[in-house]
Amino acid sequence: GAGVSQSPSNKVTEKGKDVELRCDPISGHTALYWYRQSLGQGLEFLIYFQGNSAPDKSGLPSDRFSAERTGGSVSTLTIQRTQQEDSAVYLCASSSNRVLGTEAFFGQGTRLTVV
Amino acid sequence: RKEVEQDPGPFNVPEGATVAFNCTYSNSASQSFFWYRQDCRKEPKLLMSVYSSGNEDGRFTAQLNRASQYISLLIRDSKLSDSATYLCVVNRYSGAGSYQLTFGKGTKLSVIP
Numbered sequence A: 001g002a003g004v005s006q007s008p009s010n011k012v013t014e015k016g017k018d019v020e021l022r023c024d025p026i027s028g029h030t031a032l033y034w035y036r037q038s039l040g041q042g043l044e045f046l047i048y049f050q051g052n053s054a055p056d057k058s059g060l061p062s063d064r065f066s067a068e069r070t071g072g073s074v075s076t077l078t079i080q081r082t083q084q085e086d087s088a089v090y091l092c093a094s095s096s097n098r099v100l101g102t103e104a105f106f107g108q109g110t111r112l113t114v115v
Numbered sequence B: 001r002k003e004v005e006q007d008p009g010p011f012n013v014p015e016g017a018t019v020a021f022n023c024t025y026s027n028s029a030s031q032s033f034f035w036y037r038q039d040c041r042k043e044p045k046l047l048m049s050v051y052s053s054g055n056e057d058g059r060f061t062a063q064l065n066r067a068s069q070y071i072s073l074l075i076r077d078s079k080l081s082d083s084a085t086y087l088c089v090v091n092r093y094s095g096a097g098s099y100q101l102t103f104g105k106g107t108k109l110s111v112i113p
Helices: none
Strands: A005-007 A010-013 A019-024 A031-037 A044-050 A065-069 A075-079 A088-095 A110-114 B004-006 B011-014 B019-025 B030-038 B045-050 B055-057 B060-065 B070-075 B084-095 B098-103 B107-112
Touching: A005 A088, A010 A019, A019 A088, A019 A110, A031 A075, A031 B098, A044 A065, A044 A075, A044 B098, A075 A088, B004 B084, B011 B019, B019 B084, B019 B107, B030 B060, B030 B070, B030 B098, B045 B055, B045 B060, B070 B084
Parallel strands: A010 A110, B011 B107
Antiparallel strands: A005 A019, A019 A075, A031 A044, A031 A088, A065 A075, A088 A110, B004 B019, B019 B070, B030 B045, B030 B084, B055 B060, B060 B070, B084 B098, B084 B107
16 A cells, blocks of 8 residues: 555444454565554554564553564554553554665554543 | 653743754654644644755754754744643554554643733
């Protein structure tokens, strides 16, 4: 596609339910990032995938959060047993990380509201 | 120490003012640097890359000091449309021929009429 695509754009879920957020990166981009941004706050790093290497999961806030990237392309971020503090915009970005100096492109995000 | 640190602001400046943002990074192996801009309720987008010799794009000037591990962004003649959050971004080699970007939390700028 022309850019990074995220779905759904908005998600309202009940506390305790599981949710899956999807990210379609730019074709050919080997690096994929997930970030979380609460209202009025900065980007919070969650996880980073680079090609076939083991992902950097150092930003995942708890074991309720997990992510996978199938076939080096589409990524899914899963939040189990959602809590109200999980409400935020979840942003995905991709880049061609084999080239120094290349930029990352962001999707428009998924706005998650836990009620 | 955080890998990329910025003053969160907010910076409230009048139209026409000059404003400077600073950013420090902790990893001396960092190799490339960027400034991103994020408008309210929008995704971040690349504003400009930062080159070792310093670079200018219209009213925007970016500078890098590798010895001090410090990056700056200067905005001259501020416009209302410059109101946004400015994110400092650092790229470092992460092994296996790959590079990883790290984003700062951002500095919020409000340009006031």
